Amino acid sequence: MADRRAFLGLAAVLTACTKSKTPSVVEQSMAPYGERAATETIARTATERTASVGVGSSTTPLQELHGVITPSALHFERHHAGIPKIDPAKHTLLVHGLVEQPMEFSLDDLKRLPTVTRTHFLECSGNGGAELRGIAGGTAEKSHGLLSCSEWTGVPVKVLLEQAGVKPEAKWVVAEGADACRMARSIPMAKCMEDALVVYGQNGEALRPGQGYPLRLLLPGFEENASVKWLDRLHVTEEPAQSNQETAHYTDLLPDGKARQFSFVMDTNSVITRPSGGQKIAGGAGFVEISGIAWTGNGKIKRVEISTDGGKTWVDAALEEPVLSRSLVRFRAPWVWDGKDAVIQSRATDETGYLQPTRDEIVEARGMNSQYHYHGVKPWAVKADGSVTNV
């Protein structure tokens, strides 16, 4: 009986297939390297700051993405002197300074060493700076798009430092890239020994050129600028080098005129990506799932709360497993929209208990000159016609 029912079902399907129009043209052949469907068009927005090619930034269209992994082709970029062309066969990483034996590693060498794969976000510390200045972004990409998340594969920096033998007086590691300006940042030894990686893999394949091909530093939870791309030198030192990017830039000016320096850790943050600015709830009142992303340089996200009444009341959102340390986390919350104007927002709490502040609370602590590390609660206005805009 069961077999007969299955047979009839199959027959029905076959009949349906023969009645529907068979595609006359195969959309794509089995290409050696696949492309997305021609009807899919989401893209980064690039801002080239000068006439120099590849200098500037591009942002990830967060409001269009699912899950937590950013496709490599949509990872945000920020370059200070363009993308260098590097022959991976000739690229090496030099480890020297306060070590017993200066060492040089080829990519083949690195692939022989103990390897780890980890999912981590990278965020430019300038992300959201416009929100602080009151020039709020109309979409999640405009407000938070200097943020991406990938699965990275490489070797712990600790392994390389052990291989060279770190001297006891060593406290910092100056990381330098092979781009035209040889961008350099000083990294505390404690971070290098905790979870810093040198990575050659991104989302299962080699790094993209804009992400440091063939090798970059990856400092989980730290401001992205310090995760030096095109990495070719680690200089072990007693002191930080006081390089341009850790003095003139990436320091946070406070109201009293003093500046916070080495403010590496990216603060606890979240944003609703659906529904979010620039989108429209189609079909009027009724059920709408609210979804977004949360992240923290402090470790794991513990809790995300949602408000649909402008912050008066809050309910817990569900966090999608696995909740990984220093990774984006996807949150979801059910919402039955009454079809009236509403203001929706999210706020995250991390495992240390730190609660994501409002813009006013950030301004109170840091004033208006601290352009980096903005992480305020982001409200979106839902209008009765279903359109979503910036508040």
Added chain:
Amino acid sequence: MFRIVFLLCAVSAFGQTKYPGVGKAAPAERVKAADMTVMADGRGLPVGRGNVETGRGLYKTHCAECHNEAGEGRDKQWPALVGGTGTLATKSAKKTVGSYWPYATTVWDTIARSMPYNNPGTLKSDEVYAITAFVLHLNGIVAAGQGLDEKSLPQVKMPNRDGFIPAVHPDVKAKR
């Protein structure tokens, strides 16, 4: 016994490392050729010198197109190198070499590794000392007739030398 002897040989062949045979020892000349780190106390600066007047000419050739004739910057894209003294604690804070940068060595290092913008890393050490002297002169930090070398540059005290504090994290308190 044979096994113990074999292990001892392996250790001596590859050195006392946890991952024997991976990576190669970098000779001193290889390290010297690659090492361009300049520390705030002057370690790493190459031997060389340049003065304000030489720097004036070099600045005009290599820097003025973007940073303007007297370091005032151009548009929003090209940062000012001078001015801003006394503004850091105000709403119109202006961060320049003179008002903000804590170390003179950082000026040298920035020019040496990342300038001129479209052709970085092409200036000779003496030229970098000269342009550094001129930019500091524009800020009233180095006198007109003065020169700088690897010994005197780290001695230059920048006006905002004490303007930086190590970040304490977290620094914002939210109310539930």
